[in-house]
Amino acid sequence: MxxxxxxxxxxxxxxxxxxxxxSYPTALEFSDKISYEEYVNELKNQSSQTPLSLYFHLPFCRSACYFCGCNVVYTSKSEKMDRYIEYVEREMEILSKIIDTNRVVTQMHFGGGTPTFFDAKQLDTHIKNIKKYFKNFSDDAEISCEIDPRFLTNEQLDVLVGHGFNRISYGVQDFDEKVQKEIHRIQPYEITKNAVDMARAKGINSINMDLIYGLPYQTLESFKKTLELALTLDTDRFAIFNYAHVPWIKKTMRKFDESTIPHPKVKLEILKFTHDFLTSNGYKMIGMDHYAKPDDELFKALEDGSLHRNFQGYTTKGGADLIGIGLTSIGEGIRHYAQNYKDMKPYEDAIDSGKLPYFRAIILNxxxxxxxxxxxxxxxxxxxxxxxxxxxxxxxxxxxxxxxxxxxxxxxxxxxxxxxxxxxxxxxxxxxxxxxxxxxxxxxxxxxxxxxxxxx
Known part of the structure; x- marks a missing residue:
């Protein structure tokens, strides 16, 4: 070759x-001209034999990370999160009257926001609510959660492990102190190491770490040090993302002096070094941005051509209908993509009226x-x-x-x-x-x- x-x-x-x-078509093609009735019909027409993949968006964070492109609600009030859990349960109740929730669930993922900004009791309540409606999880279901190492306790891990979570993904981005200060995410190496050690002690055998290249003040030399530190944590997967600078969409990105963002040539040098460094240390490239150990199921799926990509990233659980639940979540069926409302008021108003919080969709021809x-x-x-x-x-x-x-x-x-x-x-x-x-x-x-x- x-x-x-x-x-x-x-x-x-x-x-x-x-x-x-x-997705294809991309979210730019989603339209609010697809009626609620059309969307509900798509859900009703799904086969009861097709398994389910569930995505729950838990949107709350204490403060902004300036690089972040996610849909986030900033708060320090626990009652706002309690209220959200109640509305998500009501959304599932409405959903249970439209789709067959007894279908086999092969994948479930909590994204954010910061899912572990919810305390152990709130997480336990939320997961019990889920299992009230979705009771048929397969024995080999992939159940995962995104975690900010700055917000993690043993009690939270006990809840997650007790409910069958078997994969976690840590957001790190960069270990360099200057970069962390600029992106408004101070997270010393020791905090991340402690979070990884806690998960290993609880029996989590699949840990991913997210890093980002192209952030302000990053250099090839500084990112080399980040990679060397990351390797000491012996995670099972890495997701190495190219920073998406979209200040016209995300106002927090306007805080960056764009002259401090690495030139594309430097970003490519970082990417090339990252690839060589990880592959020389036993990892294999999986799809775009991702690396895994050779005994990881993602690598095996790449080898046999069964790797699948959706809004949750790369997975071996292809062939499932993805149901997005919660604020701004996106679902995917054979013939459609659909997204929930992005703002809390219309999200709650829809549920109060007895409807799914449907915002926009596309029906695939x-x-x-x-x-x-x-x-x-x-x-x-x-x-x-x-x-x-x-x-x-x-x-x-x-x-x-x-x-x-x-x-x-x-x-x-x-x-x-x-x-x-x-x-x-x-x-x-x-x-x-x-x-x-x-x-x-x-x-x-x-x-x-x-x-x-x-x-x-």
Whole structure:
């Protein structure tokens, strides 16, 4: 397979705005013109044989991390979180009258916000509420929670482990003190180490750590030190994200002096070093941004082509209907994506009226489903089985995607294309967003820089 050394000066030319493809079509295409009745019909038409993946958004944080692009509610009031738990339960009650909640649950994830900003009692109440409606968890269900190491107690871990949580993901971003101060997230190494040790002591055998490159004041040398410290914690997975600087969307990002943000060339040098460092220390690259130990199920799924990508990241639990519950959560079915309200008042008002807090959606047509298959296969497995796509959708791939294949010429040195498949080279994986964009039918109608973060 072709695999050229990266010419950083030349590579920077590929840096342009583009989606991360946690969905296709992307959230930009979601519309509030899809009626509530249409959305409910999509849910009602789901097969009772299809398993469920549940996502719960727990949106509260004490203060802002300036780099964060998540939908967050800042508060120090416990009663606000108690109120939210009550509304989420009411949302599930409404949902239970629309879908078959006895379906097998193969995946559940708590995201935020800071899920562990909720205390142990609140978490216990929330999980018991969930299991009141969703009782049929598979024996091998992946049950995970995002955790800020600054907000974690043994009591919280006891609740999570007691309810079957088997994966946790720690937000770290960077261990450098200057970077932490600038991004408004002071989190010394010792706090993170203590959180990892606590989880290991409770029997959690799958721990992920999130790092971000491209933050203000980061250099190749400073990020090397962060990686060296991270490695001492012996986590099972790493998610190494490219910082998405979107100050036109997130006001907190305007606090950064943009001259302190690393140049794309520096970011690529950091990424290249990160890749070499982690792979030389026993980790394998999994999809975009992710690394795992070779005995991890994500790596095994990549090897056999079963890796799946959704709003929760990479997973082995493909083929499930994703139900998003809580403020701003997104769900996914075979023919739709749908999102809940982003603001608390309309979220609560909808539930008070006896309806799901539905905000907007997109119903996928046949072309959307075809392109979704292509894009998600490339994003997940750096590979596309052309013959399988042709058989599934009844098309001639090369004539149907003639325009896309012309666009791919720009990335020819990073691809191997035959009549049977498309393979992305190891260096091409760094440009997987660019490559996937060639198959995105909506990108031609999107103008202007300020829609997506830069791909490099």
């Amino acid at each position: 072709k695999n050229k050394n990266i010419d950083f000066d030349a590579y920077v030319k590929y840096s342009k705005p583009g989606p991360r493809y946690t 046949d072309e959307d489903r075809l392109r979704k298959d292509v894009i998600m296969s490339l994003m997940s497995n750096f590979y596309l089985d052309i013959k399988a796509v042709e058989a599934k959708f009844g098309i001639d791939f090369f004539s149907h995607f003639e325009d896309a294949l012309k666009e791919l010429k720009e990335y020819d040195e990073f691809l191997e294309i035959s009549k049977e498949d498309i393979k992305v080279t190891p260096t091409g994986t760094l440009l997987i967003r660019n490559i996937a964009m060639c198959f995105d039918e909506y990108m031609k109608n999107i103008s202007g820089e300020k829609r997506f973060s830069k791909t490099v």
